Amino acid sequence: xxxxxDKAVETQVTKIQGYWSAVVGRAAxxxxxxxxxxxxxxxxxxxxxxxxxxDSDMLGTVGVGVVIALEVLVQTVVIYVLLxxxxxxxxxxxxxxxxxxxxxxxLNHRWDETSGLKAIATFIQDIKNTSAAAAAAAEVTSRxxxxxxxxxxxxxxxxxxxxxxxxxxxxHNSAAPVLDGYNNESGLxxxxxxxxxxxxxxxxxxxxxxxxxxxxxxxxNIPDDNQDKERKYYDVIASFAxxxxxxxxxxxxxxxxxxGQDEDDLQLIAFAAHELRGPVTVIRGYVxxxxxxxxxxxxxxDKQLLDRLTVSVNRLSSYINNILNTxxxxxxxxxxxxxxxxxxxxxxxxxxxxALRANSQGRLLTINVPDDLPLVAADISGLGEVLTxxxxxxIKYSREGGSIEVAASTKGDTVNISITDHGxxxxxxxxxNLFKKFYRSYRSRGSATGTGIGLYISKAIVEQHGGSLxxxxxxxxGSTFTITLPTYDSIKDKLKTSxxxxxxxxxxxxxxxxxxxxxx
Amino acid sequence: MTKVLCIEDDRxxxxxxxxxxxxxxxxxxxxxxxxxxxxAAMANYYDFILLDLMxxxxxxxxxxxELKKPGTIDPKTKIIMLxxxxxxxxxxxxxxxxxxxxxxxxxxxxRRLISIIERMS
Numbered sequence: 147x148x149x150x151x152d153k154a155v156e157t158q159v160t161k162i163q164g165y166w167s168a169v170v171g172r173a174a175x176x177x178x179x180x181x182x183x184x185x186x187x188x189x190x191x192x193x194x195x196x197x198x199x200x201d202s203d204m205l206g207t208v209g210v211g212v213v214i215a216l217e218v219l220v221q222t223v224v225i226y227v228l229l230x231x232x233x234x235x236x237x238x239x240x241x242x243x244x245x246x247x248x249x250x251x252x253l254n255h256r257w258d259e260t261s262g263l264k265a266i267a268t269f270i271q272d273i274k275n276t277s278a279a280a281a282a283a284a285e286v287t288s289r290x291x292x293x294x295x296x297x298x299x300x301x302x303x304x305x306x307x308x309x310x311x312x313x314x315x316x317x318h319n320s321a322a323p324v325l326d327g328y329n330n331e332s333g334l335x336x337x338x339x340x341x342x343x344x345x346x347x348x349x350x351x352x353x354x355x356x357x358x359x360x361x362x363x364x365x366x367n368i369p370d371d372n373q374d375k376e377r378k379y380y381d382v383i384a385s386f387a388x389x390x391x392x393x394x395x396x397x398x399x400x401x402x403x404x405x406g407q408d409e410d411d412l413q414l415i416a417f418a419a420h421e422l423r424g425p426v427t428v429i430r431g432y433v434x435x436x437x438x439x440x441x442x443x444x445x446x447x448d449k450q451l452l453d454r455l456t457v458s459v460n461r462l463s464s465y466i467n468n469i470l471n472t473x474x475x476x477x478x479x480x481x482x483x484x485x486x487x488x489x490x491x492x493x494x495x496x497x498x499x500x501a502l503r504a505n506s507q508g509r510l511l512t513i514n515v516p517d518d519l520p521l522v523a524a525d526i527s528g529l530g531e532v533l534t535x536x537x538x539x540x541i542k543y544s545r546e547g548g549s550i551e552v553a554a555s556t557k558g559d560t561v562n563i564s565i566t567d568h569g570x571x572x573x574x575x576x577x578x579n580l581f582k583k584f585y586r587s588y589r590s591r592g593s594a595t596g597t598g599i600g601l602y603i604s605k606a607i608v609e610q611h612g613g614s615l616x617x618x619x620x621x622x623x624g625s626t627f628t629i630t631l632p633t634y635d636s637i638k639d640k641l642k643t644s645x646x647x648x649x650x651x652x653x654x655x656x657x658x659x660x661x662x663x664x665x666x
Numbered sequence: 667m668t669k670v671l672c673i674e675d676d677r678x679x680x681x682x683x684x685x686x687x688x689x690x691x692x693x694x695x696x697x698x699x700x701x702x703x704x705x706a707a708m709a710n711y712y713d714f715i716l717l718d719l720m721x722x723x724x725x726x727x728x729x730x731x732e733l734k735k736p737g738t739i740d741p742k743t744k745i746i747m748l749x750x751x752x753x754x755x756x757x758x759x760x761x762x763x764x765x766x767x768x769x770x771x772x773x774x775x776x777r778r779l780i781s782i783i784e785r786m787s
Contacts, residue, residue, distance in 0.1 A: 434776055
């Protein structure tokens with residue numbers, strides 16, 4: 147094909163190059179022929195003048211006049227004939243330019259063919275056709291038909307959701323996670339964490355941003371009550387363009403296969419974790435009995451062995467609770483039971499345990515909680531698990547002999563509980579991902595400890611209290627995790643109508659005790 | 667003397683509570699079967715019944731329902747559900763309406779259990 151095409155171009159170019167000589171040849175022929183004709187006329191007059199001497203003067207004058215007139219006429223005709231192909235070429239170019247398809251008709255003279263003029267015209271036509279085809283192709287890409295687009299959207303496994311400025315869903319394709327029968331934001335079959343939802347994001351942008359983009363990873367669909375709906379996990383990309391008819395556009399990519407594996411593993415582990423609780427109960431209980439019955443008679447070394455057993459089984463128990471809580475949280479079955487509590491009650495519920503954990507691993511733990519802090523709405527066991535996780539974390543990322551401080555203070559309508567270590571700290575890149583599920587920094591990956599869910603579930607539990615969990619860290623200097631909780635007074639009106647609130651039930655070690663009239 | 671009935675099929679766990687509660691001065695009966703446990707509960711007065719959920723022959727929640735029927739046992743008897751299986755909310759709420767406490771075994775030590783019983787006495 148390419149060789150044929152090259153040959154055709156070569157022939158065409160040879161013809162085009164031959165056009166000059168064709169024109170010169172033709173001009174030469176015409177000029178010689180016309181001049182011969184005029185010379186012939188002049189000779190005729192000269193012969194007539196010789197044969198008729200009486201009229202020779204008149205004939206001479208007439209002859210000169212005729213020859214001059216003929217010369218003018220013939221030259222005009224010659225020039226016209228010589229230039230007429232150029233005129234046809236220019237007409238042709240104009241017609242090509244104006245997309246008039248009958249343009250080649252004017253170049254059907256035989257001379258046009260032989261001289262190479264037609265080759266020039268064909269060449270111009272080819273250029274025009276090529277650019278027109280390119281333009282047409284560009285047209286298809288930039289402005290495909292609506293049917294073409296919708297067809298493509300229906301074929302792809304990528305979901306598209308378009309929402310107007312009131313967050314009504316104006317379009318979605320079949321791959322998009324949208325619940326049947328909804329046309330507003332509650333139709334999004336996406337389970338975002340807490341208040342980090344698409345609609346919260348869009349509302350936060352209103353009147354502030356003209357254009358914005360953001361993305362969410364590992365967003366699951368909403369499970370139904372009887373658990374038979376297939377679980378899906380998406381990455382979601384949103385773009386917002388204020389004032390646009392399609393103000394918010396969501397693109398969802400189904401990553402169920404990648405993320406689902408971790409989730410399946412977690413469900414399996416959660417199932418197994420229930421079984422682990424039996425032996426944990428026994429080990430913990432028997433160590434407790436041994437310490438109770440032999441405590442005073444144990445020498446320090448034996449006491450240390452039993453303490454290490456206690457710490458280890460308590461840590462095992464915390465892991466199990468983290469796994470079960472994560473599994474319940476993901477199934478939307480994790481619920482905190484809030485009641486007015488003093489922070490000190492919460493820290494007292496775990497201080498023996500965390501102090502033993504810290505001391506047996508060579509860390510100096512101080513808990514400094516003032517008595518006069520305002521009450522918070524808390525689930526003692528949930529918040530206790532969070533504090534235990536954060537102290538464990540501080541132990542893990544600090545050095546032997548290092549100190550860890552738990553402190554609490556009040557600021558406005560909130561109470562802050564901070565857990566500070568002076569250990570290895572972490573760079574900003576790690577901080578950004580710290581609360582993500584299954585996230586483990588390169589450090590903990592290296593030492594192969596940590597499940598990657600302790601901080602994730604801690605954040606979730608704090609958020610269920612209406613609070614937040616944040617971290618400040620400097621590499622090489624240590625980290626401070628801060629739990630911020632609203633004071634009970636600032637939210638009590640809202641709480642009393644909430645199903646999470648209970649004054650009748652006091653939470654205790656992942657369980658509860660009914661509060662029979664007196665505060666426990 | 668405070669009387670405690672424990673209906674628990676895991677012998678290690680049952681005998682663990684038996685040992686510490688007896689040491690702490692409680693009168694303690696242990697049953698490892700749901701049916702037997704229910705009969706014992708109806709035949710004698712107990713201040714506390716420690717009731718496991720997963721039991722052979724009769725499940726803990728069925729026993730709870732039977733015991734809480736008016737006239738079955740002394741209304742002063744307090745029933746503490748002891749389990750290692752975390753219920754979903756609906757099941758937990760239904761227990762919350764009838765039981766006096768609900769504790770995760772793996773999260774409490776015998777000494778902790780005694781302190782809870784003392785608080786509830």
